[in-house]
Amino acid sequence: MDATARPIIENAKLPTMTDAVAPMQQAPARDANSRLMDDAQPPLIDASKPTMGAFTVDQPGPIRVIPRVLPDQEPRLTRAAPDTSYVVLRMRVQDGKLAVIGSKRVDGPLLAEEEIVQDGLTYEALLDDKRLSLGSVPDFGEQRSYPRPGTTEHYVTVLPSFDFNLRVPSDRISLQDLPKLKISLYRFKVPVPDLKLGSQPLRAQLAQEVRVVAELNGIQLAKLPSNVQEVVQRAFTR
């Protein structure tokens, strides 16, 4: 940028204002194609649209005294329900083994967390080695009694097993895929700051940093307890 340079010609096909010939200075030409404000028949009416009711001075427009509680604003009616949903699998971890103990389908989109902060445990669900979802299990495996008044200490009891919720988007997995669903639960050995994950499985990207806590290679529906079978079937049936 150099303000002492000659003005930059942005478009040489256009005139400069100084060059502009007089028509602007004179009364605008009136011809068949001209559309001048002075010639318009006020007001221009577009009969295809409604007209606002007449302004009436005896409607003084009183300041509306607001009731203490206003009703909720009226939701817009939408034709069809959104077709997004996800499935929650309630998982139990015991002795390094993962098991499905419950399931449910939930309406609405599932937030795809591309950036995770890796502390606690991290689960990853894979189908054909492609990641379906990733999530954190921040609090697991222990029970803490609240500190006694005037102190800060928990009484910690390590539990033999723990449960967590795993979520997968419905549109990427069907009931038939369950035998191929691979679920891994990882522990980060060291914090990885500014982790940016690619599309590869976590283990392939962070072989040194993560350790497998538990794994499940495929869900065999027939081997689940019948009540669990039923809820899983329902959750994956759309």
Added chain:
Amino acid sequence: MPDHKSKVLDQGAVDTALHVDRPGPMPGAAPVTDSVTQILSAGPVGSKLNIAVLGDGFAAADQDAYNLKVQQLLIDGVFGHDYFYEDNQAFNIFRVNLISNASGVSTRVYDEHGTHDNPKDDTIVSTTMKDTALKYIFSGSWAHCWLEGTADTAALVQAALNKWVPDYDLVVILLNDPRYGGCGGGGFQVVPLGIGWEVLAHEFGHGTGGLADEYCTSNVYSGGEPGAVNVTINTNRNTLKWRNFVNPSTPIPTGTGQCSGYTAGAKPAGWSDSQDVGLFEGGGANGRGMYRPVINCRMNGNSPEFCPICYTTLKNKMHPYTGRTFLKCYAGDFNGDGKSDLLMHNGNSIMICRSNGAQLDVVFSAVERVPGSWQFKPNDRFYIGDFNGDGKDEVAVFNGSDWGMEYLGLLADDGKNGLKLIARYDNTMPNWDFKKDDQFFVADFNGDGKKDLIVFNGTNWSMPYLGMLQCSGTGFSLVRRYDGNFAGWQMTAGDKFYVGDFDGDGKQDLYVFNGDNWSIPYLAMHRSTGNAYTMVKRYDANLAGWNMTKGDKFYPGDFNGDGKTDLYVFNGENWSIAYLAMMASNGAAVSMTRRYDGNAPGWQMRKNDQHYVAEISGDNKADLFVYNATDWGKEYLGTMISDGANLACAWKEDWVGEWNLGSVDRFIPCNFEGAAGKRDLFVHNQNWFGMIKATPTLTLQKLYYKYIHNYRYGRNW
């Protein structure tokens, strides 16, 4: 993001009418069936962290007490303070209303045989069972986690969650027993009535951030580096995991010895035990061998705020769930201290960040609605101004597209640094029907010191309409409406309105331009008489020596300081070179003071120059900020200072301090310093927010990434 709220829940089960900001349903008979009430609604459950609250031992007659306790602990307590308040947009809270047959929970008495810390030798003295929804037993014995479930409890809890809550990440179970206690873990918090919210907030630190305890015991730790972000065994400041938050002047370690405080010399004056970061021995439930970042964090003593390490972990972890960006920002002085504050809008939430002249601090965070009520939506349009003349800015808000009808609201100071709704117009008001393309302009047209609104609609009706919405301070009334013809001006869809007091009588007037709908461009000056407009001048194609073309851009500002709003006019597209003119108003007409052809003194003009009216030099003469991100190899941000007759320009190239200028940047002239004029800029894009000062030259005062927070030392990137 689409709002799937209506699909999320079994409508039959949800009391959608009840909300924490408002009184509950009609008093009457106590409820007899279980139900659920969503008391914090941030968005679709799959995009948020979901908290389920269950009650045990609350009979039908106890439900009001249950509701009140949930309100006190969760909404007023945990989500009414610091971190969780700021990030309430990341959370949904479902209060499940379980009706127990009996009032109060089962209880058990242990004989601890004098060893309170060892449960192994304890024996049960007595158990008193009650018929409650979840069959918890409260014992008050610390080593027994204060309470325990029965054989049925886990299944009952799961059944209630499955039935009443669409999805959950954290569960709070409230027991109807007045004593103190509580048992946490695995995302569950089971608590009696006698606890405060602080300990629950500490527990949520475990449950959402995976944070370690920072308190001490007599334990001596001898293991390896713990995985949690907020405890360590590393005493090397160069590799310390929270080194970015340690001031170089702070010794490392900062405290040594059993559960130490500041021992490496005298504690500096003004040291904050929760916000100043060092390395203190004791933490992770150990007295020695493990270190914590601050003397006392919420993960240690419950009551203090989270330390910078814990806070940052929570912020980073929850940020995707908040769905927040810096894209929709507005400046306004909401507390009347003369310094521009920031209003941020994200989907269904707003936040207000207060300027102290040098930085911004979060003072208000509202999700889903404010009391009154106004429910926020992505297409809310905000108009900031002092609508009641109290010296503080209020917020008019319009939504013409997200609801089944259009809404106009007025939000004013709630007396607690926040906003509440004081007036709302649903669909219509006397003499005006709202439509989706209504355009609003803030203008004090009657000169009473209270801003009013001009509303224009040129597209949704058979003819254009313009209305004058006078503000009384507590609401609006339409004092005049122009149908099709605006005081001698034929209105058309492409009319553009510019507010300014061009005759200096204290009543704000209108400049109207149309370059699109006629054979020639027109500009008119409409003077406000207080409750009407009269056209004092119309320019047809030629504006005092300026050939008007459709691409003309007008910027009203009193550049000569005579109290009459003048016009800057820029055209970068209709001529071979760019033009900028200064058109002075005498109240009845404008005359050209100066025209710059291609170059202004110190600024080479280009076709995509963007201008923002400001008052940079403090002389009551309106100046311009100018930005060009597209016509050069680098981006330029400049100032154009008016002396009344000429401009003097200066600029920065590519960077303003640490701010890397980019094509996505948006600018808001403001006055966060509180000095005379309007000499500052808020600059923002998706993830970054900056405070730029223009005096004495363009410099960056403060930079924020992803969220507004001021660390005592260090930053979150």
